[in-house]
Amino acid sequence: MPYQIWHGKPGSYKYLRVWGSPAYVKRLVGDKLDSRNAVFLERGFPTDTRRDELLLEESSEAPQSNAGTSSALDVSTDNVPILCRSARVPQPPERYGFLGVTGQLDNDPKTYGEAMSDIDSGKWLEAMKSKMDSMISNQVWTLVDRPKGVTPVGCKWVYKRKTGADGEVTTFKARLVAKGYTQRPGVDFEETFSLVAMAKSIRIMLAIAAWYDYEIWQMNVKTVFLNRFVEEKIYMDQPEGFTVVAKEQKVCHLKRSIYGLKQASQSWNIHFDEVIRGYDFVKNDFDLCVYKKVSGSSVLFLVLYVHDILLIGNDIKMLGDTKAWL
Structure with missing residues (x-):
């Protein structure tokens, strides 16, 4: 390969993607109810960077991204954060904390x-x-x-x-x-x-x-x-x-x-x-x-x-x- 002849070592294949395979890029803006990822199609690499050149399925927009993951077998999944229980001990509100101070005690006889x-x-x-x-x-x-x-x-x-x-x-x-x-x-x-x-x-x-x-x-x-x-x-x-x-x-x-x-x-x-x-x-x-x-x-x-x-x-x-x- 020209790369191996020029550099004296074989090239890395880990950045290569199958042309036309789906790629998933995390959305940075949008409504909270929208999907967290946008689906693009792989179009190759620009000559001056390793970033992927992607094509959005719904339009002809072709952004470049190094945050995308691509595979013909990939399935889009949202990142679900791991919930952890708070260590803080809940305390009842002091809603009626001073009622006994401001109120009048009921000292009327009961019998x-x-x-x-x-x-x-x-x-x-x-x-x-x-x-x-x-x-x-x-x-x-x-x-x-x-x-x-x-x-x-x-x-x-x-x-x-x-x-x-x-x-x-x-x-x-x-x-x-x-x-x-x-x-x-x-x-x-x-x-x-x-x-x-x-x-x-x-x-x-x-x-x-x-x-x-x-x-x-x-x-x-x-x-x-x-x-x-x-x-x-x-x-x-x-x-x-x-x-x-x-x-x-x-x-x-x-x-x-x-x-x-x-x-x-x-x-x-x-x-x-x-x-x-x-x-x-x-x-x-x-x-x-x-x-x-x-x-x-x-x-x-x-x-x-x-x-x-x-x-x-x-x-x-x-x-x-x-x-x-x-």
Whole structure:
């Protein structure tokens, strides 16, 4: 060969490629979803370099590259990096790290015993007596002998300190609630579903009030569940701390609903609907907790959400009369 005669040694064949064989060149730019390699066809070598002269299959472009690999049997494969597990130990984020510093601890009593041993035991006792007076005045129950085979529903006291804007305690509240989880379906209650106003209905009513410059009054019904008589025969244990002397074995025959009963919310909703429609309010067809009353040029809307009420209207006198009636 001329190369061997001129240089005195045989030439190297390792750089030779089969003419027309596919060559694969790594793409330096492009979308991350594109193939990592471009396919070219081998065209030989230029006279002044060892780099391959390649022809792109999709066009007549003929670049020179020393990064290409060529073989008639080569198959294009992307370089897949070897994944290794990080040695860093993951730590939970400090998202709520200072919640205990900025928040207020819940020191309210959980039981009657804790309330009586609390530093504010006198305040709690006064709150419980006030609640019992309300129960007695509303004739919520009567004491009777426990019927044979009847397991009375339990009850408990729930305590809460109410604070003002400055964080100081303003009110001590005590509420007697029934242990509804001890009620038996089909015996102590039937239906429990209760209607409330839809969120979009409340937004629409507020938008109407803003557009027409209507008055908006908000009300909250106290001792809301005591306003409805209980249809089922429900017997409850006497409240802890207020057991009647010489009548410890008797139980409370509930006449009205109290907090905690499964059917309490539904009973209140049925009672409110009956009463408010008797005051010339008309129920909305699309939201059964939205009512409307029209008298001449005066219009009044009422929105009910459990025991929270929105009064929206254009007549102050009608608003005041309705509030006083409720």
